[in-house]
Amino acid sequence: MEKSIQVLEREVVEEFALFPEWMDKYEYLIEIGKSLPMIQEGNKTEENLIKGCQSRVWLHCQMEDGRLQFSADSDAIITKGIIALLIRVYNNRRPDEILSSDFGFIREIGLQENLTPTRANGLVSMIDRIRAYATQNQ
Amino acid sequence: MNREILNQAVEEIRKQVPALGRTVYGKPLVYLDNAATAQKPQSVLDRVHQMNAGVNGNVHRAVHRLSEETTLWYEEARDAVKDLIGAAERAEVIFTSGTTAAINTVAYAWSSRFLKAGDVVLVSQAEHHSNIVPWQLACERAGATLRVLPVDESGQWRMDLLPQLLDERVRMVAVSHISNVLGLVNPIQEMIRQAHAVGACVLIDGAQGIVHGQVDVQALDCDFYVFSGHKLYAETGTGILYGKRRWLEAMPPFLGGGDMVDTVTFEKTTYAPLPLKFEAGTGNFIGAASLAPAIAFARSLTTPTLEENQQEIIQYLNEELRRIEGLQIYGEGPNKIPLFSFSVAGCNHGDIATLLDKLGIAVRSGLMCCEPLISSFGHTGLVRASFAPYNTLAEAEALVQGLHRVVRMLR
Numbered sequence A: 001m002e003k004s005i006q007v008l009e010r011e012v013v014e015e016f017a018l019f020p021e022w023m024d025k026y027e028y029l030i031e032i033g034k035s036l037p038m039i040q041e042g043n044k045t046e047e048n049l050i051k052g053c054q055s056r057v058w059l060h061c062q063m064e065d066g067r068l069q070f071s072a073d074s075d076a077i078i079t080k081g082i083i084a085l086l087i088r089v090y091n092n093r094r095p096d097e098i099l100s101s102d103f104g105f106i107r108e109i110g111l112q113e114n115l116t117p118t119r120a121n122g123l124v125s126m127i128d129r130i131r132a133y134a135t136q137n138q
Numbered sequence B: 001m002n003r004e005i006l007n008q009a010v011e012e013i014r015k016q017v018p019a020l021g022r023t024v025y026g027k028p029l030v031y032l033d034n035a036a037t038a039q040k041p042q043s044v045l046d047r048v049h050q051m052n053a054g055v056n057g058n059v060h061r062a063v064h065r066l067s068e069e070t071t072l073w074y075e076e077a078r079d080a081v082k083d084l085i086g087a088a089e090r091a092e093v094i095f096t097s098g099t100t101a102a103i104n105t106v107a108y109a110w111s112s113r114f115l116k117a118g119d120v121v122l123v124s125q126a127e128h129h130s131n132i133v134p135w136q137l138a139c140e141r142a143g144a145t146l147r148v149l150p151v152d153e154s155g156q157w158r159m160d161l162l163p164q165l166l167d168e169r170v171r172m173v174a175v176s177h178i179s180n181v182l183g184l185v186n187p188i189q190e191m192i193r194q195a196h197a198v199g200a201c202v203l204i205d206g207a208q209g210i211v212h213g214q215v216d217v218q219a220l221d222c223d224f225y226v227f228s229g230h231k232l233y234a235e236t237g238t239g240i241l242y243g244k245r246r247w248l249e250a251m252p253p254f255l256g257g258g259d260m261v262d263t264v265t266f267e268k269t270t271y272a273p274l275p276l277k278f279e280a281g282t283g284n285f286i287g288a289a290s291l292a293p294a295i296a297f298a299r300s301l302t303t304p305t306l307e308e309n310q311q312e313i314i315q316y317l318n319e320e321l322r323r324i325e326g327l328q329i330y331g332e333g334p335n336k337i338p339l340f341s342f343s344v345a346g347c348n349h350g351d352i353a354t355l356l357d358k359l360g361i362a363v364r365s366g367l368m369c370c371e372p373l374i375s376s377f378g379h380t381g382l383v384r385a386s387f388a389p390y391n392t393l394a395e396a397e398a399l400v401q402g403l404h405r406v407v408r409m410l411r
């Protein structure tokens, strides 16, 4: 049985809770960043570039069998970790599933408050982009 | 000198600066972003509080006691600045909201009278955006062109190119005393001499320069010298435009409004004498009043002991930063201040700064308002650690240790 988005979100929150120190949380985030489904060079287009981020982030999305497939990249590994985390939860899902999430788990990890405002804005922009892809493909 | 003595001297200073005692993420703060803004001593905080709590009458306006007292503090600050930079007279010291406002004042008012079509403004490759964009705007208005003095690979001005770059068409040379990225004290004395030889006017962006070393505007013979209060331990939103009287007299006002006028009729207005001619509207009189204690504090930091401590920090970082594999320092030479901008191969500048922050170490990352320079190095940003005399050698060590750890994580 496929896990629901909500279950995956819970898993991520619990994983991060295992690390009381911020440095360890970041270490983990970096590790996740290294597993990011890499975007093809040809998809690093202006359109896929997410505005509002301190570092450059590209997020590509395509529909396959009614499910959204994401790939991404960034100059910065921490940003890669964040986007990889989002992709881990929202990849290979139907648009309605994605739209049913409130993306609140990010706040629960405490990541948002811990990011510099520019990075936090970047995070919001990434979430907005995932939502927008889901809405367009509904 | 003995390390104990040096540490003790720094600790004495640190006690006066409350922000340095705070923690971030449960770790002691290591504040290494002094080139962006400096932490303020208690004397400055007290002055601001005292002004707000008990004085606060609008400056230069009324005859009542509060306004008089404000005016006294305001003008006392002007005297303190005049003494600090060695201006010939207090009328040459104009209060602005910062370096940016001061440069814009000159770029607008001076240029409107003295910059003509076909003229040239010379800036260096290492200028802050504040000393580039106002001149681009001025050049656009006048039909003049902007010319750039390059730096060599260690960040030093290419003075050898001056004979080609400095001709009679150059009317203004606008350059920094110390670049906020490279941390090198530039040969401004020589630049001023050569610029004057072709009849050009010289503006020195002293935002960093005023903090690191003595400035004597008369000995330098610069036409304008500008800086911000907040980098010199004073309240934010304060700044200084020093200009030679003959230029300030000849320039039209920049902003029009209250305080800068003599008589106003709908047909014609005459302007107030200097310095008020360039101080339209209610100035930041509370912030300005903090300049006197800030300058007193800055002066107290120029002891041989604290100077030696800073030299040791420079030497330590020069040696230890290089041990980090792939680390490259931008800005090298004997004229270095304790400000180090660097890249680390394979690591993003923003990632480095984010992780250092979690260790309690505050550094700057990114383009640092110097995009042309940093782009020319082939980077989208650098990391910068900038020290003040209140920083300890132990903090430099914490930075190096932190970097080793962070780089290991990122690779």
Ligand SMILES: Cc1ncc(COP(=O)(O)O)c(C=O)c1O
Binding pocket: B035, B036, B098, B099, B100, B101, B128, B130, B131, B176, B178, B179, B180, B205, B207, B208, B228, B369
């Ligand atoms: C060399 C230099 N010039 C200009 C500025 C601009 O100063 P402010 O933002 O205080 O106007 C700075 C500050 O970052 C600087 O370092």
